[in-house]
Amino acid sequence: MKFVQKDSEKVIWDQMRSNSTPILSNRVGNGYPKLMLYLILFMCGTYLIYSLKLLNTSNLHCNEHTPQDLLFSSRSSLQNATVLKEFVNQPEKTDLKHIVFGIAASAKLWERRKEYIKLWWRKDARMRGIVWLDDDVEPVSDDDLPEVRISSNTSHFAYKNKQGHRSAIRISRIVSETVRLGMGDVRWFVMGDDDTVFVTENLVRVLNKYDHNQFYYIGSLSESHLQNIYFSYSMAYGGGGFAISYPLAMALAKMQDRCIQRYPGLYGSDDRMQACMAELGVPLTKELGFHQYDVYGNLFGLLAAHPVTPIVSLHHLDVVEPIFPDVTRVEALRRLMQPMKLDSAGLIQQSICYDSSKGWTVSVSWGFAIQVFRGILSPREVEMPSRTFLNWYRRADYTAYAFNTRPVARNPCQKPFVFYMTKVRLNSTTNITVSEYARHRVPHPACKWKMLDPSSLDKVVVFKRPDPQLWDRSPRRNCCRVLKSKRKGLVVDVGLCGEDEISEV
Ligand SMILES: *[C@@H]1O[C@H](CO)[C@@H](O)[C@H](O)[C@H]1NC(C)=O
Ligand SMILES: *[C@@H]1O[C@H](CO)[C@@H](O)[C@H](O)[C@H]1NC(C)=O
Ligand SMILES: *[C@@H]1O[C@H](CO)[C@@H](O)[C@H](O)[C@H]1NC(C)=O
Ligand SMILES: *[C@@H]1O[C@H](CO)[C@@H](O)[C@H](O)[C@H]1NC(C)=O
Numbered sequence: 001m002k003f004v005q006k007d008s009e010k011v012i013w014d015q016m017r018s019n020s021t022p023i024l025s026n027r028v029g030n031g032y033p034k035l036m037l038y039l040i041l042f043m044c045g046t047y048l049i050y051s052l053k054l055l056n057t058s059n060l061h062c063n064e065h066t067p068q069d070l071l072f073s074s075r076s077s078l079q080n081a082t083v084l085k086e087f088v089n090q091p092e093k094t095d096l097k098h099i100v101f102g103i104a105a106s107a108k109l110w111e112r113r114k115e116y117i118k119l120w121w122r123k124d125a126r127m128r129g130i131v132w133l134d135d136d137v138e139p140v141s142d143d144d145l146p147e148v149r150i151s152s153n154t155s156h157f158a159y160k161n162k163q164g165h166r167s168a169i170r171i172s173r174i175v176s177e178t179v180r181l182g183m184g185d186v187r188w189f190v191m192g193d194d195d196t197v198f199v200t201e202n203l204v205r206v207l208n209k210y211d212h213n214q215f216y217y218i219g220s221l222s223e224s225h226l227q228n229i230y231f232s233y234s235m236a237y238g239g240g241g242f243a244i245s246y247p248l249a250m251a252l253a254k255m256q257d258r259c260i261q262r263y264p265g266l267y268g269s270d271d272r273m274q275a276c277m278a279e280l281g282v283p284l285t286k287e288l289g290f291h292q293y294d295v296y297g298n299l300f301g302l303l304a305a306h307p308v309t310p311i312v313s314l315h316h317l318d319v320v321e322p323i324f325p326d327v328t329r330v331e332a333l334r335r336l337m338q339p340m341k342l343d344s345a346g347l348i349q350q351s352i353c354y355d356s357s358k359g360w361t362v363s364v365s366w367g368f369a370i371q372v373f374r375g376i377l378s379p380r381e382v383e384m385p386s387r388t389f390l391n392w393y394r395r396a397d398y399t400a401y402a403f404n405t406r407p408v409a410r411n412p413c414q415k416p417f418v419f420y421m422t423k424v425r426l427n428s429t430t431n432i433t434v435s436e437y438a439r440h441r442v443p444h445p446a447c448k449w450k451m452l453d454p455s456s457l458d459k460v461v462v463f464k465r466p467d468p469q470l471w472d473r474s475p476r477r478n479c480c481r482v483l484k485s486k487r488k489g490l491v492v493d494v495g496l497c498g499e500d501e502i503s504e505v
Pocket of ligand 3 (some may be wrong): 205428429430
């Protein structure tokens with residue numbers, strides 16, 4: 001690279017010199033001696049810096065542009081301000097077409113697990129990706145699924161972990177096997193399992209925060225404190241999915257096989273990945289929207305109080321209960337895809353407000369569920385996930401998590417009345433989404449509080465304008481307002497907080 005830069009510097013300098021010679025001789029000869037010379041030198045300097053910056057920002061696309069190409073494009077851009085502006089100030093934003101997915105799957109579970117992939121895979125959105133299997137499966141002619149390949153033989157790698165399975169080596173190598181396919185115009189390699197569901201528009205939003213020309217390893221931890229202790233607090237958990245920038249994936253592909261040989265005692269594929277990242281010296285960039293979901297039972301508490309960051313993935317969907325009651329796991333997820341299509345940025349984002357006429361707390365997790373609580377609960381309480389789930393050892397232990405949780409109800413009267421989303425549509429006249437939530441009818445403990453009882457409510461309707469720019473701003477919860485409070489139902493509006501508007505009664 002050094003050599004190339006020197007070379008182009010020289011060409012630019014030569015060009016500069018030949019262009020400016022006539023001016024120089026002309027003006028200097030006429031007696032504006034130093035000032036003009038300085039001015040010209042200054043201009044040359046600016047030109048040089050500009051050109052070098054141009055070379056620098058593009059030098060990782062060397063496979064697409066030769067140095068000559070770059071030089072020519074930088075030369076002609078200087079004559080064409082439009083192109084220059086586009087090239088320097090507005091590089092193309094990362095889109096789905098820049099991502100290549102590597103999905104770890106096994107032939108044995110393929111028939112069932114491929115249904116999860118179908119939920120989010122969109123060929124028409126120009127997605128690219130490969131499902132890596134350990135064995136042949138019935139040929140997939142399905143347009144709803146990515147291409148399927150068999151991983152290469154890894155029996156010559158040592159595997160010495162007594163609890164684990166040696167498929168971990170195969171799965172860890174998916175990154176380098178995918179890199180070696182040599183696809184063009186790739187910015188990110190994103191790994192996931194066959195039971196991972198991605199919200200791909202949010203994945204793009206998150207990746208757009210980072211420069212794909214640098215080394216990035218992006219993902220998230222386990223919910224389980226013990227898992228993080230046993231494995232690592234510095235590792236991206238594979239099922240939640242993680243992203244590796246193109247140059248880092250190239251660097252990894254060069255060393256991964258040697259690296260894997262150095263850690264035969266590790267358990268899984270993702271700790272092998274982290275071991276190699278540690279050798280490369282690249283830390284994990286944590287993004288809380290990737291979800292490993294190392295829990296059992298009901299994800300409700302985690303989903304309904306999602307952190308204020310776009311939801312990127314869901315995992316262990318075979319382990320937890322369906323996210324909507326009384327339907328299959330796949331049907332439940334398919335229902336979540338409806339609000340996702342209308343307003344992916346706002347999907348399951350929480351807003352907290354109060355029905356002051358009744359003295360209730362209302363929590364809206366848009367596109368997923370509503371909770372109505374008797375009494376006034378503070379936002380700091382409601383934004384904490386309630387323990388509707390068990391830990392990874394199937395126990396209800398509040399010390400088990402790497403974040404704060406709260407009991408479902410500190411007082412029996414505060415057990416929330418839950419409404420699950422049943423349908424959502426966009427009113428195309430007003431450009432506002434209308435989502436409906438139906439009461440989940442479960443027994444409630446007796447309550448002696450002398451106040452109105454939310455048990456008469458059947459339904460909640462929520463209005464919300466789609467906000468695709470939500471995450472271009474600093475993270476902040478939307479505000480909600482109870483517009484109508486009837487005996488049978490509530491009508492709630494969700495949107496940007498007005499000036500001085502906060503969550504208070
Ligand atoms: C500059 O480039 C743009 C886009 O390629 C083109 O439409 C325009 O005609 C060019 N202008 C000049 C002056 O060459
Ligand atoms: C993998 O390679 C080993 C020898 O290196 C061989 O015994 C084995 O049959 C191969 N497995 C497959 C599935 O080709
Ligand atoms: C859309 O909203 C307008 C204004 O509130 C209303 O008059 C119209 O009936 C709505 N359309 C649908 C299909 O709900
Ligand atoms: C509807 O709102 C979205 C998000 O604000 C915007 O991108 C879109 O252009 C709007 N469509 C119409 C028809 O106003």
